[in-house]
Amino acid sequence: MSAMRSPKLLPFLIGLTLSASSLASDVDRFDLPIAVKTLDNGLTVVVSEDRSAPVVGVSVVYKVGMRSEPKNRTGFAHLFEHLMFEGTPNAPEGTFDKVISGGGGRNNGSTRPDFTNYIEIAPVSALEPILWLEADRMKTLDFSEKTLKNQQDVVKEEIRVNVKNQPYGGFMWIDISQQAFSKWENNHDGYGSFVDLESAKLDDVRAFHRDYYGPNNAVLSLAGDVSPEEGFALAEKYFGKIDQRPTPKPADFSEPLNTQEKRITQSDPLAQVPAVAVGYKIADRGSPDQAPIAVLAEVLAGGDASRMYQGLVKGKEMALNIDSLFGLTGPFEYDGPTLLTVFALYKPTVQADQLLAEMDAQIAAIVKDGVSDAELARVKTAMLADWNNSLESFLSRADTLAKFQALWGDAKVANRVPAWIQAVTSDDLKRVAAKYLTVANRTVIDRKPAAMLATDAEKK
Amino acid sequence: MTKTLIALLIGALLVPAAHAGEAAAMPKDLPAYAADKPLPVPAISKQTLDNGLTVWVVPRNGMPRIDFVLAFQGAGLAADDPAMPGFASTLAGLLSEGSDQRDSKAIAEAAQGQGGSIGAFASNDGLTVAADALASNAEPMLALLAEVARTPSFPENEVALAKANALQGLKAAEAQPGFRAERAILKAVYGEHPYARTQNTEAGINAITREHLVAAHRQRLRPDRALLVITGRVDPERAFTLAKGAFGDWKAEGKAAAAIAASATTATPRFVHLERSGSVQSALRVGRPSVPATDADHIPLRVASTILGGGFSSRLMQNLREDKGYTYGAYLGHRSLAAGGALIAGADVRNEVTGAALGEVLAEYTRLGAEAVSARELDMNKRYIAGGYLISNQMQAAVAMTLANNWLSGLPPEFLGEFVPKVRAVDAAQVQAIGKKYFAPAQQSIVVVGDAAVVAQLKDYGKFETSK
Numbered sequence: 001m002s003a004m005r006s007p008k009l010l011p012f013l014i015g016l017t018l019s020a021s022s023l024a025s026d027v028d029r030f031d032l033p034i035a036v037k038t039l040d041n042g043l044t045v046v047v048s049e050d051r052s053a054p055v056v057g058v059s060v061v062y063k064v065g066m067r068s069e070p071k072n073r074t075g076f077a078h079l080f081e082h083l084m085f086e087g088t089p090n091a092p093e094g095t096f097d098k099v100i101s102g103g104g105g106r107n108n109g110s111t112r113p114d115f116t117n118y119i120e121i122a123p124v125s126a127l128e129p130i131l132w133l134e135a136d137r138m139k140t141l142d143f144s145e146k147t148l149k150n151q152q153d154v155v156k157e158e159i160r161v162n163v164k165n166q167p168y169g170g171f172m173w174i175d176i177s178q179q180a181f182s183k184w185e186n187n188h189d190g191y192g193s194f195v196d197l198e199s200a201k202l203d204d205v206r207a208f209h210r211d212y213y214g215p216n217n218a219v220l221s222l223a224g225d226v227s228p229e230e231g232f233a234l235a236e237k238y239f240g241k242i243d244q245r246p247t248p249k250p251a252d253f254s255e256p257l258n259t260q261e262k263r264i265t266q267s268d269p270l271a272q273v274p275a276v277a278v279g280y281k282i283a284d285r286g287s288p289d290q291a292p293i294a295v296l297a298e299v300l301a302g303g304d305a306s307r308m309y310q311g312l313v314k315g316k317e318m319a320l321n322i323d324s325l326f327g328l329t330g331p332f333e334y335d336g337p338t339l340l341t342v343f344a345l346y347k348p349t350v351q352a353d354q355l356l357a358e359m360d361a362q363i364a365a366i367v368k369d370g371v372s373d374a375e376l377a378r379v380k381t382a383m384l385a386d387w388n389n390s391l392e393s394f395l396s397r398a399d400t401l402a403k404f405q406a407l408w409g410d411a412k413v414a415n416r417v418p419a420w421i422q423a424v425t426s427d428d429l430k431r432v433a434a435k436y437l438t439v440a441n442r443t444v445i446d447r448k449p450a451a452m453l454a455t456d457a458e459k460k
Numbered sequence: 461m462t463k464t465l466i467a468l469l470i471g472a473l474l475v476p477a478a479h480a481g482e483a484a485a486m487p488k489d490l491p492a493y494a495a496d497k498p499l500p501v502p503a504i505s506k507q508t509l510d511n512g513l514t515v516w517v518v519p520r521n522g523m524p525r526i527d528f529v530l531a532f533q534g535a536g537l538a539a540d541d542p543a544m545p546g547f548a549s550t551l552a553g554l555l556s557e558g559s560d561q562r563d564s565k566a567i568a569e570a571a572q573g574q575g576g577s578i579g580a581f582a583s584n585d586g587l588t589v590a591a592d593a594l595a596s597n598a599e600p601m602l603a604l605l606a607e608v609a610r611t612p613s614f615p616e617n618e619v620a621l622a623k624a625n626a627l628q629g630l631k632a633a634e635a636q637p638g639f640r641a642e643r644a645i646l647k648a649v650y651g652e653h654p655y656a657r658t659q660n661t662e663a664g665i666n667a668i669t670r671e672h673l674v675a676a677h678r679q680r681l682r683p684d685r686a687l688l689v690i691t692g693r694v695d696p697e698r699a700f701t702l703a704k705g706a707f708g709d710w711k712a713e714g715k716a717a718a719a720i721a722a723s724a725t726t727a728t729p730r731f732v733h734l735e736r737s738g739s740v741q742s743a744l745r746v747g748r749p750s751v752p753a754t755d756a757d758h759i760p761l762r763v764a765s766t767i768l769g770g771g772f773s774s775r776l777m778q779n780l781r782e783d784k785g786y787t788y789g790a791y792l793g794h795r796s797l798a799a800g801g802a803l804i805a806g807a808d809v810r811n812e813v814t815g816a817a818l819g820e821v822l823a824e825y826t827r828l829g830a831e832a833v834s835a836r837e838l839d840m841n842k843r844y845i846a847g848g849y850l851i852s853n854q855m856q857a858a859v860a861m862t863l864a865n866n867w868l869s870g871l872p873p874e875f876l877g878e879f880v881p882k883v884r885a886v887d888a889a890q891v892q893a894i895g896k897k898y899f900a901p902a903q904q905s906i907v908v909v910g911d912a913a914v915v916a917q918l919k920d921y922g923k924f925e926t927s928k
Binding site for chain 2: 028029030050052053054055085090091093094095097098099100101102103104105106107121122123124125126127128129132133136149150151152153154156157158160161162164165166167224225269270271272273303304305309310313314317320345347348377378379381382384385388389392393394395
């Protein structure tokens with residue numbers, strides 16, 4: 001693990017796995033078979049066999065993300081992810097997609113603060129060509145000026161279509177992080193500035209591949225119509241001869257909870273309806289507070305039965321929606337400072353302060369009274385079902401196991417999550433609500449349509 | 461000179477060279493694909509209840525979850541009064557906001573407590589209520605589904621809130637270029653046919669009353685026009701018993717609505733520029749009507765549209781993204797419905813390349829009819845579609861939803877298992893014929909949502925009318 005900063009906290013969570021699930025019938029349990037092996041070159045291989053369909057999911061997770069990109073190269077980890085699809089000396093540009101499409105498969109990749117994943121799902125008949133392609137691009141890329149320029153253009157279009165040409169422009173994950181965090185690793189725009197993206201050179205690409213894309217900094221995970229023996233043998237065959245490469249030590253990007261509220265009002269030239277994002281810094285990965293925070297987020301903002309939905313969308317009828325997000329990942333898939341963010345569009349007849357006061361009242365009620373046994377049981381049952389559902393697709397199963405192996409150092413942690421959730425008590429919720437969901441620890445962005453903001457200014 | 465001639469000339473000028481990559485050999489040590497395993501075809505047990513409700517059961521031994529999909533034919537957006545477009549979406553949304561036994565909150569809590577969800581949505585051809593739960597809760601969840609589908613109470617306060625939120629939601633959607641582009645291309649493709657009216661309007665939302673909802677529920681949600689699909693850890697006999705218990709005493713009232721008239725399979729092309737001041741991209745849509753899902757051309761159209769615009773290896777993606785760097789994504793879809801269909805392509809591109817990108821899309825359209833697709837490219841695309849079937853089939857809810865969607869568009873249950881063999885039978889001559897028949901640039905309507913300054917780049921592609 002290159003970025004396990006709190007190994008001392010692991011035993012707390014592991015201890016929790018002993019309490020058996022009592023929330024639902026045993027027929028509802030969904031334990032995955034998980035086999036793990038590390039090759040001599042440091043590549044960790046995870047296999048979860050399931051013969052119910054002739055399909056296999058593949059995920060290669062590299063332990064590098066937006067936090068580790070060079071300081072004058074915002075957006076580089078993501079630009080680099082694009083270049084991983086653009087050819088190698090053995091497989092020229094276009095080969096990768098053609099081989100996977102011709103095998104009946106789908107592929108994608110994504111970049112997050114703490115990892116970058118490359119994923120495929122395909123009929124199992126395409127497994128060997130896919131592993132060959134993944135191993136091939138782990139060895140080297142073709143480092144071409146032409147594809148660099150092409151993907152600089154493509155990434156800029158991605159930013160235009162998702163940020164610059166969209167109302168709200170991703171402010172609930174980009175801007176809120178810029179405002180809430182104090183260290184560069186955590187608060188820079190991971191999509192990147194156009195200037196930095198355009199400044200990227202082939203030498204940057206070479207160095208990033210050399211430093212972060214070796215087998216010792218990666219996890220290969222297979223789920224579906226493949227046995228551990230078959231999977232390990234294929235991994236050895238295609239990846240076994242790739243040499244280890246030294247990986248730089250990550251900077252210390254830890255930071256404490258905030259001690260003073262930050263409030264920002266932004267003008268949105270495209271939006272017609274105002275929106276608010278409220279971000280709270282949360283516990284480190286492995287903290288005993290992590291599972292209670294996950295449950296608390298569900299109690300407050302997880303779907304139509306949640307307190308904020310019932311209180312703000314229904315009830316006071318102030319908001320159009322209530323969504324919660326853990327940065328760009330999930331409650332158990334981060335490994336550095338992360339925000340629990342509540343995002344809502346709200347009615348123009350309402351002020352953001354009224355919305356915040358209502359949210360605070362919901363939080364205060366939990367700090368004071370906790371939640372009833374019945375509500376807690378309901379929420380946990382829903383979370384167990386959601387967890388099962390998130391593992392149904394062989395693609396997300398392989399990817400989840402790869403991420404757990406990369407972030408926690410153990411893919412088998414995935415089978416413990418249901419028990420962690422089950423062990424959370426009302427007192428836990430009171431404790432974490434009081435500690436993390438405070439005014440001092442929050443960052444608020446009130447994002448208003450430009451026309452509405454201009455009218456507000458005239459009134460003053 | 462007519463628009464048609466201009467479009468033809470441009471198409472002829474811009475036929476691109478075949479991609480270099482296509483001719484290039486595969487890496488010499490790349491392993492071959494293994495032999496395909498036999499295609500899994502779900503076994504469907506079928507029964508029709510006395511009240512006309514069709515029940516299909518697909519037992520699965522995977523997830524500890526049960527999935528129910530209850531679909532109502534002819535209950536969707538195409539059945540809506542032209543004065544209230546999008547009404548079926550409001551109807552669907554309000555089903556779970558109160559029943560004769562529970563209020564909205566109690567319904568949400570019941571679903572949560574069963575480890576499940578319940579919700580409804582409207583599509584062109586139908587209204588679908590979907591529910592799932594942990595396997596142990598199959599019976600109570602089916603009861604909740606029946607309660608929501610059969611006895612929604614449409615409380616006045618919930619109706620008012622749904623309308624107020626829909627008005628704000630519409631305002632928010634209007635700020636997105638894709639939303640406006642979709643409305644305009646549907647209008648160009650379908651004209652006055654109801655398939656053109658799937659988005660709601662301010663006036664339409666304001667016009668909705670509780671009485672409309674109650675009447676539409678009675679007329680549209682009826683057992684004699686419904687299909688219930690059950691998938692998961694359940695054997696067919698038990699599933700049929702559960703279905704009878706939940707729906708057996710449900711009687712249809714009054715007459716069902718008439719079927720939707722067929723939409724035209726051709727349309728006079730329209731050229732629409734929707735002004736979006738300060739936009740940093742142009743949202744391009746190219747479209748024309750096609751044929752219903754039951755038409756003989758449906759399968760070859762699926763193959764042809766995949767070659768052009770399905771996935772990373774498609775011609776539009778390779779050309780506009782991987783070669784030119786004009787866009788994050790370019791795609792084409794064949795939308796096959798019960799009474800018609802549409803072929804709609806799209807890409808969002810930076811302002812400077814608006815005209816050039818449109819030229820490339822139309823050039824790729826021309827090429828599909830002008831030259832035969834190579835055996836390798838055809839095979840790749842057929843395998844890509846077959847793979848999509850296998851990948852989707854791995855997911856329990858996807859099987860139920862595909863069966864229900866096929867049924868709504870008039871296809872028999874056997875279509876699911878026959879789909880891949882039919883795709884495999886399509887040859888290059890058929891694809892080229894489809895290219896000539898459906899992809900001539902002169903037949904395509906074009907919509908551009910973008911800044912006023914981009915209009916100058918469009919003059920070669922048609923006589924565009926600008927509106928706000």
